[in-house]
Amino acid sequence: MAAADDDIVISVRGLVNRFGEQTVHDGIDLDVRRGEVLGVVGGSGSGKSVLLRTIVGLRRPQAGSIGVLGCDVLGASEAEARALEQRWGVLFQDGALFSSLTVAQNIEVPLREHIPMPEPLMDEIAACKIAIVGLPEAAADKFPSQLSGGMRKRAGLARALALDPEILFLDEPTAGLDPIAAADFDQLIRDLKASLDLTVFLVTHDLDTLFAICDRVAVLVDQKIRIGTLAQHLADNHPWIHAYFHGPRGRAANPEREH
Amino acid sequence: MTLRPAGDWLVATAAELDRRLRALELPSGRRVAVDLAAIERLDTAGAWLLLRTEHALEARGNEVALTNVRNSFAPLLAQLRARGAGEPVPHPVPPHHTLLGFVARIGEITINVLRRAYLMLGFGGLVSTKMAELILRPGRLRGIATLVQMERTGVDAMPIVGLLSFLIGVVVAYQGADQLRRFGAEIYAVNLLGVSILRELGVLLTAIIIAGRSGSAFTAQIGTMQVNQEIDALNTLGLDPVEVLVLPRVFGLVLTLPLLVFYADAMGMLGGALMTWAALGVPIPAFLDQLRGAITEWTLWVGIIKAPFFAAIISMVGCYEGFNVTGSAESVGRLTTQSVVESIFLVIVADAAFSILFSVLKI
Numbered sequence: 001m002a003a004a005d006d007d008i009v010i011s012v013r014g015l016v017n018r019f020g021e022q023t024v025h026d027g028i029d030l031d032v033r034r035g036e037v038l039g040v041v042g043g044s045g046s047g048k049s050v051l052l053r054t055i056v057g058l059r060r061p062q063a064g065s066i067g068v069l070g071c072d073v074l075g076a077s078e079a080e081a082r083a084l085e086q087r088w089g090v091l092f093q094d095g096a097l098f099s100s101l102t103v104a105q106n107i108e109v110p111l112r113e114h115i116p117m118p119e120p121l122m123d124e125i126a127a128c129k130i131a132i133v134g135l136p137e138a139a140a141d142k143f144p145s146q147l148s149g150g151m152r153k154r155a156g157l158a159r160a161l162a163l164d165p166e167i168l169f170l171d172e173p174t175a176g177l178d179p180i181a182a183a184d185f186d187q188l189i190r191d192l193k194a195s196l197d198l199t200v201f202l203v204t205h206d207l208d209t210l211f212a213i214c215d216r217v218a219v220l221v222d223q224k225i226r227i228g229t230l231a232q233h234l235a236d237n238h239p240w241i242h243a244y245f246h247g248p249r250g251r252a253a254n255p256e257r258e259h
Numbered sequence: 260m261t262l263r264p265a266g267d268w269l270v271a272t273a274a275e276l277d278r279r280l281r282a283l284e285l286p287s288g289r290r291v292a293v294d295l296a297a298i299e300r301l302d303t304a305g306a307w308l309l310l311r312t313e314h315a316l317e318a319r320g321n322e323v324a325l326t327n328v329r330n331s332f333a334p335l336l337a338q339l340r341a342r343g344a345g346e347p348v349p350h351p352v353p354p355h356h357t358l359l360g361f362v363a364r365i366g367e368i369t370i371n372v373l374r375r376a377y378l379m380l381g382f383g384g385l386v387s388t389k390m391a392e393l394i395l396r397p398g399r400l401r402g403i404a405t406l407v408q409m410e411r412t413g414v415d416a417m418p419i420v421g422l423l424s425f426l427i428g429v430v431v432a433y434q435g436a437d438q439l440r441r442f443g444a445e446i447y448a449v450n451l452l453g454v455s456i457l458r459e460l461g462v463l464l465t466a467i468i469i470a471g472r473s474g475s476a477f478t479a480q481i482g483t484m485q486v487n488q489e490i491d492a493l494n495t496l497g498l499d500p501v502e503v504l505v506l507p508r509v510f511g512l513v514l515t516l517p518l519l520v521f522y523a524d525a526m527g528m529l530g531g532a533l534m535t536w537a538a539l540g541v542p543i544p545a546f547l548d549q550l551r552g553a554i555t556e557w558t559l560w561v562g563i564i565k566a567p568f569f570a571a572i573i574s575m576v577g578c579y580e581g582f583n584v585t586g587s588a589e590s591v592g593r594l595t596t597q598s599v600v601e602s603i604f605l606v607i608v609a610d611a612a613f614s615i616l617f618s619v620l621k622i
Contacts, residue, residue, distance in 0.1 A: 195335030
């Protein structure tokens with residue numbers, strides 16, 4: 001993309017998504033900078049997950065262009081798309097682990113597919129990812145159906161991190177986790193971001209996560225998007241945004257809340 | 260001494276680095292510094308290799324220090340250390356790869372088969388009890404659900420059942436005529452056709468098609484509901500899954516299959532009639548005359564009487580295996596296959612039992 005300089009890793013222009021009569025996105029422009037954590041929030045049905053799915057190429061939009069790491073997602077050839085897929089990791093809502101494989105085998109799937117390496121090293125790297133996301137060692141040989149929801153999420157994150165991607169897409173990573181696990185997860189993302197220079201595209205409902213780790217926040221309202229820092233959103237007068245950030249939960253989560 | 264790793268330590272280069280690190284001869288009882296200044300890029304795989312080497316050195320009694328750790332690498336290394344990036348869990352060898360394991364596995368499979376038979380019998384009993392309750396209180400039958408099942412298992416299956424029966428009729432008539440012609444008795448191909456289709460082939464073929472078509476669907480539907488916790492939801496809402504899911508299916512199929520068998524018989528006769536006309540020049544009226552002489556009404560009934568029993572077997576096995584699904588997509592697939600295999604097996608066993616029964620009764 002001509003406009004993309006090195007610092008913009010995701011660039012969306014004029015994105016339109018429609019389901020039949022219903023317009024979900026009506027001309028969305030979005031830039032994500034390298035190394036930032038962008039939180040995406042919005043009401044139920046406002047198209048947060050649809051936006052994520054569109055950016056990673058799982059859904060073809062009605063109009064618009066999407067560039068990721070300088071590559072045009074919609075016009076990419078098979079080879080370009082495969083190359084791009086090695087540079088991002090996606091964590092789906094419930095982990096989306098392959099149910100016929102163990103956790104370790106799940107993590108090894110992308111390694112096996114993209115990078116030739118000896119089996120013992122692959123096992124070591126899988127064990128290492130399992131440790132990084134805070135799963136116990138014994139989880140490696142378990143099947144997804146034997147894990148709790150929180151553990152499945154961690155395992156899904158471990159798989160998303162298998163190739164040490166540059167961009168991490170997370171779809172509601174803390175939904176369904178207990179507060180301690182959710183806080184752990186926030187810390188984990190922050191640590192990974194610091195140590196791996198990750199760019200994180202984070203779809204979430206969790207206000208604590210927003211305040212804890214997001215550099216900027218994109219709010220999906222009225223089929224459009226509003227991007228800004230938390231401070232800017234806190235000052236926004238749009239009724240939904242105001243209700244979102246100044247509601248009882250928004251105030252409780254804000255570390256600089258006015259007492 | 261000082262080690263100076265250099266270049267890119269990334270997942271893409273890990274295989275090569277791993278090979279070279281394993282070839283490295285490590286010292287013991289020394290003071291070793293690992294100078295990271297020349298490392299350009301580092302990711303988790305690279306960091307793991309560094310830490311693995313550090314561990315290996317320490318295990319040999321060396322005093323190890325990482326030096327010139329860049330600021331951007333420090334958090335990653337700290338992270339890995341803190342989480343205690345552990346040893347990989349060794350993959351257990353499947354026990355049936357040993358002789359003893361092999362024998363044990365045969366025993367295990369045998370016991371499993373017996374246990375499955377026992378549990379399936381239990382399920383059959385449960386469904387029968389509910390069935391009996393239903394007869395006492397017919398108002399509890401879910402009429403619409405039953406009708407929907409009848410449409411799906413019966414009406415929707417008519418094209419395929421009809422076509423296959425027609426073709427089997429054609430084949431049996433042709434093969435029969437071909438063999439009997441040597442004795443100048445080709446007209447008896449009609450007798451062969453009538454008896455074999457009406458008594459056995461019509462009902463067996465239909466049952467096998469329905470086992471593949473509807474029995475598998477029962478398992479997949481109920482299994483997917485099990486995965487989605489819909490069965491649990493039914494239970495907590497005070498609804499009985501057997502009553503809501505199983506009875507309409509069993510009832511629907513028990514009513515539908517005899518009708519389908521009758522239809523299959525008719526289509527088989529039609530195929531046979533057309534074939535004898537084409538191959539032997541026997542016109543349809545003569546065919547019917549010959550057929551009337553060959554069969555009694557019992558020939559038809561013997562086939563159709565079996566249908567409700569086969570229907571009960573297919574629907575109960577299908578539903579039972581659906582309830583056995585445990586939380587994964589893979590188990591839905593496995594049990595669907597199993598349900599089709601089991602129901603076809605049981606249908607044929609039941610057919611053999613009926614043959615013995617009918618021969619004892621001299622029908």
